Amino acid sequence: MSFPRNGFLTRWSAVDALFIVFAVLTVLPAFLMVVARNPVNGAIFMIISFVGMAALLVLLEAFFLAILQVLVYAGAIMVLFLFIIMLLDMDEVEKLRPKTVTALASVVGLALIVLGVVYLLRADGLSDQTFAALQDAPDFPSAEQPMEFAIKTKAYGFGLFTKYMLPFQMVGVLLLIAMIGVIVLSKKRDQSVAVEST
Amino acid sequence: MVLSLNSFLLVSGLLFGIGFFGVLLRRNALVIFMSLELMLNASILALVAFSRYNGIMDGNLFVFFIITVAAAEIAVGLAIIVALFRKRQSVMVEHLSSLKN
Numbered sequence: 001m002s003f004p005r006n007g008f009l010t011r012w013s014a015v016d017a018l019f020i021v022f023a024v025l026t027v028l029p030a031f032l033m034v035v036a037r038n039p040v041n042g043a044i045f046m047i048i049s050f051v052g053m054a055a056l057l058v059l060l061e062a063f064f065l066a067i068l069q070v071l072v073y074a075g076a077i078m079v080l081f082l083f084i085i086m087l088l089d090m091d092e093v094e095k096l097r098p099k100t101v102t103a104l105a106s107v108v109g110l111a112l113i114v115l116g117v118v119y120l121l122r123a124d125g126l127s128d129q130t131f132a133a134l135q136d137a138p139d140f141p142s143a144e145q146p147m148e149f150a151i152k153t154k155a156y157g158f159g160l161f162t163k164y165m166l167p168f169q170m171v172g173v174l175l176l177i178a179m180i181g182v183i184v185l186s187k188k189r190d191q192s193v194a195v196e197s198t
Numbered sequence: 199m200v201l202s203l204n205s206f207l208l209v210s211g212l213l214f215g216i217g218f219f220g221v222l223l224r225r226n227a228l229v230i231f232m233s234l235e236l237m238l239n240a241s242i243l244a245l246v247a248f249s250r251y252n253g254i255m256d257g258n259l260f261v262f263f264i265i266t267v268a269a270a271e272i273a274v275g276l277a278i279i280v281a282l283f284r285k286r287q288s289v290m291v292e293h294l295s296s297l298k299n
Contacts, residue, residue, distance in 0.1 A: 016200035023209045030213055030236050034220035039228050046232050053239050056209065059201070060250045065261050069242075072265055077235065077272050084276045085228055088283050098223050106222050113215045117208065147255035159259045171266045178270035185277040 019059055026052035039085045043078055050074040064153045206247035213240035227279050227289045231272065238268045 026049050033045040050073045057066040098106070147159050160168050213236055220233030242261050249257025282294050 013201075019201050019205065023205070027209060027212050027216070030216045033232060033236070034216055034224065034229070036229075039226060042229055042232060046235070049236070050239065053243060056206070056243060057246055060206070060246050062246050062250070062258055062261075065242075065246060065258060068261075068265065072269065073235070073239070077269060080272060080276060081228065081232060084280060088228075088280070088289060090226075090289055102222055106219055109218055109222065110215075113211065113218070117211055149250060149253045149255055149258075155255055156258065156262075159255050160262065163256075164259055164263075167263060171263055174270055175266065178274050182273050182277045185274070185281055 015059070019056075022052050022055040022059065024052075025049075026056060039090070040082065043082045043085060046081070047074050047078045050078065061151055063151060064156055203247055203251045207244060210240045210244040210247065213237075213243065225290045225292060227282075227291055227294065230291070231275055231279070235268060235272070238264055 029045040029048040029052070033042040033049065036042040036045060050069060054066040054069040054074070057063075057069060147155070147163065149155075217233040217236030217240065220236065221230050224230055224233065242264055245257040245260050245264070247257075249255065279289060283289055286293055288294070
């Protein structure tokens with residue numbers, strides 16, 4: 001079951017309207033987050049943007065990832081952000097006038113992004129050759145059959161514990177490293193420094 | 199047909215661009231970190247879209263690793279920001295540009 005890959009705006013359906021709504025719900029709060037003066041407002045906009053992203057993942061039939069997005073990103077990570085923002089309690093006003101080098105780099109980056117989007121939106125921006133190359137890519141650990149797209153969570157577990165076993169374990173080690181690093185960073189120094197700072 | 203791979207990639211590119219300019223143009227370290235999260239989210243959307251339209255599962259599995267790395271990065275980064283704030287009483291990057299003192 002695959003979608004036909006036609007151009008833009010040839011035929012509309014209800015799913016297309018939903019896609020437009022979710023895309024606006026994702027992109028607009030992201031933009032508002034970048035221009036918001038108050039970081040707390042920015043974090044709230046960011047949560048809205050993550051929920052819109054989860055809706056887009058539902059449209060792509062990745063239901064498990066959508067739930068994971070809401071739980072981990074909108075739940076855990078943004079709560080951590082809000083906690084830190086409110087803990088630090090910055091009363092310093094931010095100058096929004098960037099330096100010259102930064103402005104130049106931004107203009108160059110904007111040009112590159114516009115070029116990329118123009119290339120993408122041409123009639124054959126992504127040709128069928130690209131897709132054929134992707135389809136014929138060898139399955140590196142040489143499984144008997146490449147993993148087909150599936151909706152059930154079982155498929156995620158199967159892939160994660162067969163083809164991607166080593167990255168999976170490395171990610172576990174990475175989480176351990178991050179935990180130890182945070183403990184070391186937030187540990188109190190020896191007694192003299194602590195007395196000096198209070 | 200609006201619901202095509204190109205539209206998902208367009209949304210992903212827009213998100214990535216917004217996050218990119220957030221990293222470049224903002225001075226507040228916390229907002230810079232949130233923009234980094236935005237860029238990671240854009241890559242997640244692109245991966246899932248490619249995975250869906252190619253009928254293959256690998257992109258969806260990469261999303262797991264992206265989310266894990268993002269969580270670890272945010273934990274460590276926020277700890278560093280808090281330590282710097284205790285030292286300098288500021289989170290603006292122009293005040294954090296030197297490691298001295």
